[in-house]
Every structure is written in C-alpha cells, then in structure tokens.
Amino acid sequence: MKKLINDPADVVAEAVAGFGAAHADLVVVSHDPTFVRRAEGPTPGRVAIVSGGGSGHEPLHAGFVGYGMLSAAVPGPVFTSPTPDPILAATSAVDGGAGVLYIVKNYTGDVLNFETAADLAEADGITVESVLVDDDVAVKDSLFTAGRRGVAGTVVVEKIAGASAERGDDLATVAALARRAVAATRSMGVALAAGTVPHAGEPGFMLGDDEIEFGVGIHGEPGRERMPLEPVDAIVERLLSAVTDDLGVAAGDRVLLFVNGMGGTPSIELYIAYRRAGELLSEQGVTVARSLVGDYVTSLEMQGLSITVTRLDDELTELWDAPVETAALRRGR
Amino acid sequence: MKKLINDPADVVAEAVAGFGAAHADLVVVSHDPTFVRRAEGPTPGRVAIVSGGGSGHEPLHAGFVGYGMLSAAVPGPVFTSPTPDPILAATSAVDGGAGVLYIVKNYTGDVLNFETAADLAEADGITVESVLVDDDVAVKDSLFTAGRRGVAGTVVVEKIAGASAERGDDLATVAALARRAVAATRSMGVALAAGTVPHAGEPGFMLGDDEIEFGVGIHGEPGRERMPLEPVDAIVERLLSAVTDDLGVAAGDRVLLFVNGMGGTPSIELYIAYRRAGELLSEQGVTVARSLVGDYVTSLEMQGLSITVTRLDDELTELWDAPVETAALRRGR
Numbered sequence: 191m192k193k194l195i196n197d198p199a200d201v202v203a204e205a206v207a208g209f210g211a212a213h214a215d216l217v218v219v220s221h222d223p224t225f226v227r228r229a230e231g232p233t234p235g236r237v238a239i240v241s242g243g244g245s246g247h248e249p250l251h252a253g254f255v256g257y258g259m260l261s262a263a264v265p266g267p268v269f270t271s272p273t274p275d276p277i278l279a280a281t282s283a284v285d286g287g288a289g290v291l292y293i294v295k296n297y298t299g300d301v302l303n304f305e306t307a308a309d310l311a312e313a314d315g316i317t318v319e320s321v322l323v324d325d326d327v328a329v330k331d332s333l334f335t336a337g338r339r340g341v342a343g344t345v346v347v348e349k350i351a352g353a354s355a356e357r358g359d360d361l362a363t364v365a366a367l368a369r370r371a372v373a374a375t376r377s378m379g380v381a382l383a384a385g386t387v388p389h390a391g392e393p394g395f396m397l398g399d400d401e402i403e404f405g406v407g408i409h410g411e412p413g414r415e416r417m418p419l420e421p422v423d424a425i426v427e428r429l430l431s432a433v434t435d436d437l438g439v440a441a442g443d444r445v446l447l448f449v450n451g452m453g454g455t456p457s458i459e460l461y462i463a464y465r466r467a468g469e470l471l472s473e474q475g476v477t478v479a480r481s482l483v484g485d486y487v488t489s490l491e492m493q494g495l496s497i498t499v500t501r502l503d504d505e506l507t508e509l510w511d512a513p514v515e516t517a518a519l520r521r522g523r
Numbered sequence: 524m525k526k527l528i529n530d531p532a533d534v535v536a537e538a539v540a541g542f543g544a545a546h547a548d549l550v551v552v553s554h555d556p557t558f559v560r561r562a563e564g565p566t567p568g569r570v571a572i573v574s575g576g577g578s579g580h581e582p583l584h585a586g587f588v589g590y591g592m593l594s595a596a597v598p599g600p601v602f603t604s605p606t607p608d609p610i611l612a613a614t615s616a617v618d619g620g621a622g623v624l625y626i627v628k629n630y631t632g633d634v635l636n637f638e639t640a641a642d643l644a645e646a647d648g649i650t651v652e653s654v655l656v657d658d659d660v661a662v663k664d665s666l667f668t669a670g671r672r673g674v675a676g677t678v679v680v681e682k683i684a685g686a687s688a689e690r691g692d693d694l695a696t697v698a699a700l701a702r703r704a705v706a707a708t709r710s711m712g713v714a715l716a717a718g719t720v721p722h723a724g725e726p727g728f729m730l731g732d733d734e735i736e737f738g739v740g741i742h743g744e745p746g747r748e749r750m751p752l753e754p755v756d757a758i759v760e761r762l763l764s765a766v767t768d769d770l771g772v773a774a775g776d777r778v779l780l781f782v783n784g785m786g787g788t789p790s791i792e793l794y795i796a797y798r799r800a801g802e803l804l805s806e807q808g809v810t811v812a813r814s815l816v817g818d819y820v821t822s823l824e825m826q827g828l829s830i831t832v833t834r835l836d837d838e839l840t841e842l843w844d845a846p847v848e849t850a851a852l853r854r855g856r
Binding site: 211455494 | 526527528530534535537540541544545579582586601715718732733735752754755756782786787788789790791792793794795796797798799801811814816818821826827828846848854855
C-alpha cells in the first residue's frame with residue numbers, strides 16, 4: 191500500500207503542522223504536547239469544548255476547531271487514543287473559567303485517558319464534564335469498545351454543543367444539550383475495502399472481490415456480517431432501517447440526514463446513497479429537514495460510507511443552524 | 524473494483540438527484556437535459572457563469588454553484604463532455620441579460636461542445652464569452668487535449684470570476700479577470716493508483732507496488748514519467764518546482780497555495796504535503812498569503828494529489844476572499 195508520507199512515525203506531527211499552517215486564521219497548533227486550539231484565546235465566562243481521539247479520522251476532530259464548535263482537539267497517533275497529558279494541556283489552554291466539556295467517542299482508551307485528564311484538570315481547579323458518544327448501532331461491545339462505538343454522529347454532537355457554548359450557555363446546559371444530541375443520533379456504516387495504517391503498511395482487513403463489511407467500525411472493526419455486494423439502494427435500505435429502527439423514528443419526525451464518506455469513496459457515490467436514504471425517509475412520512483454529505487469522519491482511505499440520522503427538535507435545529515467557522519464546516523455568521 | 528452504485532448507466536442522474544435533494548437551499552436540478560443551477564433565478568443585469576465537463580471530478584463543478592461562484596454547472600457522463608444541448612439549456616436558464624461567461628477546462632470535447640453551445644446561445648440573443656483553463660504544466664498535448672490540460676486551478680478561476688460577477692462587473696471585466704486568474708495559475712499532480720470509471724469496472728491504469736505517475740491528468744492520462752515512489756517531501760519538491768518554474772514565481776511574490784486531493788487520499792497526507800510546499804515557498808522568499816487544502820477536483824477515487832499555485836495581486840486576493848456560498852466552498856457574507 192503506497193502512501194504520500196515521509197517516515198510513518200512522523201505522520202501525525204507533520205499533518206498537524208500542515209493543518210496549522212494552512213488554517214492559521216482559525217487555529218494555533220501546540221507541538222509538545224500535540225493539540226490544536228482556536229486561534230483566539232479563551233473567552234472569560236464561556237464554556238470550552240475539547241474533543242480528540244486517534245488520528246486517521248480527519249477532518250474529525252481538528253477540522254472542527256473554531257467559532258461555534260470545538261475550542262480544542264487532541265489528535266493521538268493513528269487509531270490510538272491521545273494520552274492524558276495533551277488532553278490536560280489543551281484543557282488548560284482553552285478554559286475560560288466556566289468549565290470544559292469533553293466530547294469523547296466511546297472507545298476504551300479514549301474513555302480512560304479523558305477520565306484521567308478530567309481528574310487532573312479538576313485537581314487544577316478546572317471543572318470538567320464529559321459526554322460519551324456511542325451512536326453506532328452495528329454492534330454492542332467490539333474491538334476497543336465496551337458498549338456501542340462512537341462514529342460519525344460525533345460531528346453532530348460537537349456542532350450542537352459548540353453552538354450551545356457559543357451562545358453562552360453554562361456547562362450543565364451545554365452538557366445536557368450534547369447528551370440530548372447523543373440520544374437523538376444513530377449511525378451505521380459499510381465498507382468495501384479497508385484503509386491502511388501507515389506504520390502497519392497493510393490494509394486493516396481484507397474483503398473478497400464481491401464482499402462488504404456491513405456495520406464496519408471507523409477503525410475497520412468487524413460489523414454485523416460480511417455479505418455479498420448489493421446495489422447501493424439495497425445497502426442503504428439495510429443501513430437506514432437499522433438506524434431508524436434503533437432510534438425509533440416515526441412518521442411526522444423531522445431529522446438531519448448525514449451520509450458520511452469513509453475517505454476513499456467518490457462523492458457521486460455518497461450522493462447516490464443520500465438520494466435513496468432521503469426517498470426512504472419521505473416514504474415513511476419522515477421530513478428530512480437538514481442534510482450533510484461528505485467526508486467528515488473517515489477511516490484513512492477506507493472505501494465505504496455511513497448513514498447517520500438525528501431526530502431534530504426546534505432547539506437542536508437552531509443549534510445545528512447556528513454559525514460555524516472551522517476548516518471542515520462553515521456557515522456564515 | 525467494488526462501487527456503491529446501482530446500474531452504472533444511472534450513476535450521474537442518481538448522483539445529481541441526490542445533490543439536488545441535499546442542497547435544495549442552494550441549487551435547483553434540471554434532469555432532462557441535466558444541469559444544476561443556483562436556486563434563485565437570474566439577477567437582471569448580472570453576468571452569469573456556466574461551467575461543466577465530465578462527471579467524476581466532484582465537487583467540481585456542481586459543488587461550486589451558488590452565491591459568489593457559478594450560476595450553473597453542466598455535468599456530462601463520467602469523464603465525458605456534456606453535449607451542447609444541456610449547456611445551452613443551462614445558459615438560457617441563468618442569463619440575466621448581461622451575458623454569460625463559460626469557464627471551460629481545455630479538453631477537446633469540452634472545447635467543441637461549449638463552442639457549439641455558445642453559437643446556439645448567440646443565435647438566441649445571449650452574449651457568451653469563453654475562458655479556457657489550461658493550468659496543468661505536466662504535458663503539452665495529451666489524451667483528449669491539444670495544449671495543456673485544465674485541472675485543479677479551475678476552482679481558482681471559478682472563484683475569481685464568480686466574485687467579479689457577483690459584485691456587478693460587466694461581461695468583459697469578468698472574462699478579463701478569469702483570464703488573469705488563468706494566467707496566474709499553474710498545477711501539477713501525481714497518482715499512486717487510478718480511479719475506476721463505473722461502466723469500465725477496471726482502474727484506468729495500473730502502477731507497480733512502488734511506482735507513481737508523475738504529472739498525471741485528472742482522467743488518469745499519462746504524465747511526464749512513471750517513477751519510483753519517494754518520500755512525499757521529495758515528490759512535493761518535484762511538483763512545486765515544476766509549477767513555480769513555469770509560473771515564474773520569484774521572491775517577494777504572494778501566492779495562493781492549493782493542495783488538492785484526487786479522491787482517495789487521506790486528509791493527513793494532503794496536510795503533510797501542504798506543510799512541505801509551504802516551507803519550500805517560504806525558503807524562496809515567497810509569501811503563502813492564502814491556502815486551500817482538500818478534495819476539490821477529484822478523479823473518482825484516484826489516490827494522489829496535485830499542487831496549484833496562483834500568484835496573487837490585490838484584486839485577485841480581494842476576489843478570492845469575497846463571500847461564497849456553495850456546497851463545497853463557503854465563506855460567510
């Protein structure tokens with residue numbers, strides 16, 4: 191597997207340096223320890239939001255640092271949780287005295303390291319609340335996870351919480367809204383081919399020429415089953431029904447429909463899938479009130495996609511629509 | 524090669540339908556003939572801009588339809604020029620009486636079909652000017668092309684021209700600024716692996732395990748040479764020097780540096796490349812005044828990237844910075 195890299199050991203540091211250089215209007219990069227924070231310093235009295243996790247899922251999380259979303263992102267090594275030190279350093283750098291919300295994808299390493307960082311931050315006098323994202327309906331308990339995995343729905347949670355913090359809500363309110371977003375969000379993915387971790391040099395898993403991994407995780411973890419490739423309309427129907435059944439979507443609901451590319455899927459395929467998912471929801475009497483289509487939570491160059499549905503109420507819609515200025519998501523203020 | 528599609532013959536129609544559904548706030552889709560136009564109708568007295576070409580390069584062009592950029596995009600079949608009919612229909616749909624600028628990538632089919640459409644439009648009383656984009660320094664004359672190919676720099680030209688039209692410039696001025704953007708822009712790309720056209724079912728070309736196509740085109744056309752894979756810093760140095768030598772970039776210049784992903788390249792690799800390109804320009808006394816990093820002109824799921832440099836003056840900078848609201852590029856107004 192060829193890659194456009196130098197030494198595999200330098201991938202994250204060099205990518206973060208490039209990100210900082212390309213987006214110097216939005217972010218400042220710290221290199222030792224490694225984290226990315228908003229260019230402007232903390233606003234006194236404003237809740238800060240920190241997320242992070244293994245690299246390889248870009249633009250998650252650094253691509254969502256900026257006005258109306260994250261205060262800082264902490265990228266670990268590829269597919270590996272960051273340690274507590276950089277999380278703590280990011281926390282101290284962005285705290286404005288009103289507390290810090292951690293948004294953590296539900297993987298054992300992330301959960302432990304963010305917990306430790308929270309303890310250390312509290313010892314330093316910084317109030318921390320944590321929200322776990324576990325939107326993947328594919329499997330319970332998996333490689334690296336007790337309970338459900340956190341996947342593409344993390345973007346929705348970060349956007350909702352970020353808008354809440356930006357409008358000046360207190361820490362309890364921001365955390366409650368983030369939890370409401372988690373409760374309203376479900377996802378499931380499919381892969382046609384795995385991505386390759388740079389230092390591994392080989393794809394994370396191998397599939398046959400006509401085989402797909404249905405319910406795949408964003409680190410290439412196994413899903414519900416390996417099955418034959420079908421027309422995408424049939425795959426979308428399977429993914430969407432798994433998601434909406436679990437979420438209990440019913441006629442009359444208004445939803446955000448999010449089709450996420452895993453990194454190596456052409457844009458036209460994502461839109462073909464979006465089209466069918468939207469048709470299916472309409473047929474069920476569900477209103478697709480908002481949409482998002484693109485590569486937002488990737489798995490290196492994995493070929494595949496995921497479907498995320500968030501049930502919207504008026505407040506979640508307002509927070510989703512609020513202005514945001516980040517490298518990967520922008521909406522005018 | 525597996526794909527998330529239904530019938531290969533329906534790929535473009537289904538993708539365009541999905542695009543229209545996902546971005547109904549920005550665009551309206553016409554299905555027969557196929558084109559995508561801005562949701563709001565033409566503004567009387569405002570110059571309209573139409574671009575298009577074969578599909579498979581998304582988000583180019585439909586992703587750039589909206590405020591401050593294109594008035595309409597005409598997607599042909601994958602890697603195949605649209606015929607004059609949909610170009611003419613798009614032209615008629617967006618003309619506001621002040622004329623229409625065509626932005627055409629320099630491929631024989633595109634050039635011929637946009638010329639024919641321009642003749643038909645003129646016969647209908649619509650004034651048309653055309654600007655050819657030929658930013659690829661890799662080769663002169665190639666498969667499908669007499670002269671240089673039009674590649675990722677097209678995004679820059681569409682942004683500059685769109686901002687000019689949006690501020691109310693007349694057709695001659697919009698065309699002149701588009702030509703100034705073309706004259707100030709050069710690109711070159713590299714591929715590690717080809718994309719697969721849906722109805723072909725096999726990759727457009729095959730490379731060895733340690734081989735790259737240096738100077739590749741966005742349809743997988745051959746470049747300058749096949750060579751062994753090197754660390755990305757060395758590849759970036761080769762690409763950048765080809766681009767800056769041709770453009771005649773010199774110390775004291777201010778440039779836009781654009782690292783474009785071809786579709787199947789992880790975001791971290793694009794940022795690693797951006798980092799090195801920025802360092803090299805700085806070492807030469809060139810100021811990287813603006814940046815763009817991401818998948819903007821793709822070749823399905825091709826693994827590779829291109830580097831584009833535009834020499835900026837004050838007016839081009841102002842037009843680059845102007846507000847834009849499209850599916851793939853947004854900056855607040």
